[in-house]
Amino acid sequence: MRLRRSFTGTVAAFAILAAPALLLQAPEKSPANSSPRWQEPGPRPPASDLRALVLLERAVRAPTGMAYEGTKFVSAWSSTGTTSLVVDVRHFPRSGTVTRVRGTATSPAGETFAPDSAGVPGGATPDYGAGVLGLLARNYDVTLGGQEQVAGRTARVVEAYRPAGALAARFWLDARTGLLLRREVFDRSGRTVRASAYVLLRLRRPDPGEHLPPMQPAPWRERVSGSELAGLRADGWTCPQELPHKLSLYDARRFEDPQGPIVHLSYSDGLSTVSVFEQRGQLELAGLTGWRPTHIGGADVHLREGVPQRITWSADGTVYTVLADAAPETVADIVRSLPHERVDNGTLARVRRGLGRVASWVNPFG
Amino acid sequence: MTHLGDRVAALVDGELSHDARDRLLAHVAGCPRCREEVDAARQVKARLARLSVPAPSPALTARLLALAEPGEPIPPRRRPLRRLPRPAAGPRSSPRPQSARPAVGSTGVSTRRGRVAHSSADRLRRFGMTGAGAFSVAGLALGGAFAVGGQSGNTGVPLTPPVDRLEVEHAATTGGVPLTDPAFSSVLGSRLSQPATVANSGVLLRGSVGSVGLTPVQPGWLPTVAPSR
Numbered sequence: 359m360r361l362r363r364s365f366t367g368t369v370a371a372f373a374i375l376a377a378p379a380l381l382l383q384a385p386e387k388s389p390a391n392s393s394p395r396w397q398e399p400g401p402r403p404p405a406s407d408l409r410a411l412v413l414l415e416r417a418v419r420a421p422t423g424m425a426y427e428g429t430k431f432v433s434a435w436s437s438t439g440t441t442s443l444v445v446d447v448r449h450f451p452r453s454g455t456v457t458r459v460r461g462t463a464t465s466p467a468g469e470t471f472a473p474d475s476a477g478v479p480g481g482a483t484p485d486y487g488a489g490v491l492g493l494l495a496r497n498y499d500v501t502l503g504g505q506e507q508v509a510g511r512t513a514r515v516v517e518a519y520r521p522a523g524a525l526a527a528r529f530w531l532d533a534r535t536g537l538l539l540r541r542e543v544f545d546r547s548g549r550t551v552r553a554s555a556y557v558l559l560r561l562r563r564p565d566p567g568e569h570l571p572p573m574q575p576a577p578w579r580e581r582v583s584g585s586e587l588a589g590l591r592a593d594g595w596t597c598p599q600e601l602p603h604k605l606s607l608y609d610a611r612r613f614e615d616p617q618g619p620i621v622h623l624s625y626s627d628g629l630s631t632v633s634v635f636e637q638r639g640q641l642e643l644a645g646l647t648g649w650r651p652t653h654i655g656g657a658d659v660h661l662r663e664g665v666p667q668r669i670t671w672s673a674d675g676t677v678y679t680v681l682a683d684a685a686p687e688t689v690a691d692i693v694r695s696l697p698h699e700r701v702d703n704g705t706l707a708r709v710r711r712g713l714g715r716v717a718s719w720v721n722p723f724g
Numbered sequence: 725m726t727h728l729g730d731r732v733a734a735l736v737d738g739e740l741s742h743d744a745r746d747r748l749l750a751h752v753a754g755c756p757r758c759r760e761e762v763d764a765a766r767q768v769k770a771r772l773a774r775l776s777v778p779a780p781s782p783a784l785t786a787r788l789l790a791l792a793e794p795g796e797p798i799p800p801r802r803r804p805l806r807r808l809p810r811p812a813a814g815p816r817s818s819p820r821p822q823s824a825r826p827a828v829g830s831t832g833v834s835t836r837r838g839r840v841a842h843s844s845a846d847r848l849r850r851f852g853m854t855g856a857g858a859f860s861v862a863g864l865a866l867g868g869a870f871a872v873g874g875q876s877g878n879t880g881v882p883l884t885p886p887v888d889r890l891e892v893e894h895a896a897t898t899g900g901v902p903l904t905d906p907a908f909s910s911v912l913g914s915r916l917s918q919p920a921t922v923a924n925s926g927v928l929l930r931g932s933v934g935s936v937g938l939t940p941v942q943p944g945w946l947p948t949v950a951p952s953r
Binding site: 366414417418472490491494529538541609611613615617618620622624626628629631633635637638639640641642643644645646662666668670672675676677679681683705708709710711712713715716 | 729730866869871881883885886891893895897898903
């Protein structure tokens with residue numbers, strides 16, 4: 359035994375010294391969802407009311423050719439409190455909606471422009487109407503409610519129920535034009551998380567010399583196809599096809615930032631919308647103001663409160679930024695489902711990392 | 725097998741460096757299986773030490789004594805590589821040691837045997853030191869790797885996500901989602917570079933706040949639309 363030991367020992371020592379190539383096995387990041395196809399809206403669940411879906415479809419198409427303006431309030435409830443604003447809305451036919459916040463004591467006034475999705479030929483934003491409405495019909499049971507008055511107008515009520523039976527959202531749709539006048543969204547416990555309603559609304563005839571919407575940077579037009587998404591996943595990008603709580607991917611874009619490529623994935627279940635941005639790198643907090651470190655979904659992240667919630671962290675060489683307009687428990691589950699740094703400080707893990715780093719110094723191609 | 729493998733013998737024999745020995749002892753302290761094996765190795769060593777040294781055979785003794793007598797010419801130096809069969813070099817190399825072959829044979833055997841008997845301790849010590857050195861180097865390498873692999877992370881270029889730009893993109897893709905409120909995706913987060921004025925002339929008031937029938941508003945919200953009717 360001892361005569362062999364020295365030879366074995368020498369071989370073992372040299373094997374250990376030469377082992378970085380063997381020991382180094384980057385943990386394979388399993389693809390979140392191997393399906394490269396786009397999520398197709400499924401058939402309408404039998405519990406939905408066809409008349410309710412027809413009304414919703416009408417509401418999707420209604421703003422396209424109409425010019426209207428009004429004032430509405432918007433409120434969002436979250437675990438940290440409430441955000442409420444009064445906004446002035448002005449819609450330009452076949453263009454989009456300009457929303458302007460009325461100045462309050464806490465937030466400055468500002469204006470944003472949301473382009474129309476339906477029926478804008480050559481528009482930057484593709485037509486999401488049918489797809490996302492299909493998601494709503496697939497994920498919720500949509501039924502007719504009664505009639506109520508909103509901003510002096512008669513409105514038909516459409517309700518969306520979760521499969522478990524709890525009310526998820528309520529829409530008040532103008533009986534004459536089909537416009538969405540009021541909207542309330544509830545979380546699983548039945549608490550209101552989003553509420554918005556027109557306080558006043560005025561329809562008008564569109565003027566030929568209409569005030570043009572203000573200029574804004576063009577959205578990233580480079581859409582990512584399903585096959586390109588599969589290629590990204592093979593390269594190590596996460597790009598999940600679905601997020602928890604039936605949030606389906608309905609849009610994927612890509613943009614070249616000076617810091618590198620950014621992939622923008624948009625998810626919705628028909629009521630909530632979430633955007634996940636992925637970039638290659640390590641999160642640098644120096645330039646971020648107003649963010650605070652917190653713990654969401656069992657992970658250490660940085661959060662900026664507001665609507666949408668803004669959450670960012672980095673894991674395994676990718677920086678994730680999540681902008682979520684969803685219930686808090688949904689946001690927590692989304693954050694939990696995405697990759698996070700698993701800092702394993704065990705002896706073996708540290709030795710592996712150290713060998714990897716030494717190998718990377720020695721091997722210029724590694 | 726155990727975690728220590730062949731290092732058990734080195735540990736029991738005290739042939740490891742300080743650091744390697746301490747590390748192994750630390751592991752053994754916490755690992756019952758390895759502790760058992762080390763104990764077993766220690767017991768074997770103790771038992772071997774207690775065994776009596778066998779006496780050399782008389783033939784060996786006689787051969788050793790014969791070495792002291794003036795003998796035959798010194799045999800040619802054995803080259804280790806020559807032990808390999810060399811068919812081509814047969815006729816040339818054989819005549820020289822031919823005459824001394826029997827003596828060489830006997831003394832060679834005895835020499836070989838003697839060499840074995842004489843240098844076994846040296847060889848063992850040399851092997852032990854090589855093994856100890858190899859394990860020390862390996863231990864140092866692992867220790868260095870342990871130190872270098874401190875905190876994971878720093879695996880990419882440090883960057884700050886352009887959150888303002890991302891908010892605009894989020895508004896662009898969610899604003900078009902029907903039946904969601906563009907105000908939620910755009911207003912409270914993003915801003916344009918300069919606010920434009922929206923003409924508000926001729927706005928008629930259609931209803932009062934009370935007629936909407938809403939849940940009570942939270943403090944901090946100041947309705948600026950005055951109800952009139």
